[in-house]
Amino acid sequence: MKYARIQNGVVMEVVETDKDISTLYTPDLVWITCNDSVTQRQLYANGEFLPEPDVEVVEMPAPKSLTDMILESPTELAKLKAALGI
Secondary structure (H helix, E strand, O other): OEEEEEEOOEEEEEEEOOOOHHHHOOOOOEEEEEOOOOOOOOEEEOOEEEOOOOOOOOOOOOOOOHHHHHHHOHHHHHHHHHHHOO
16 A cells, blocks of 8 residues: 655655554654555645645756856955955
């Protein structure tokens, strides 16, 4: 049988076992019988598994190093030189 562990309305993990799930884990965990279509991160509310929420993936540029930021700006480079007394 397949079970989903629910925490705060979200499927945290899915396990399959032929044993009594209540004897395998601490009783503090909430396990709900589920089918093969249930996956992690799905929502569970009002006795139903809901589709995994849509998440927009935004690509971020790689962060610049402090050295690169200072060297690309003449003003910042001048400030650094002045601070170092160069």
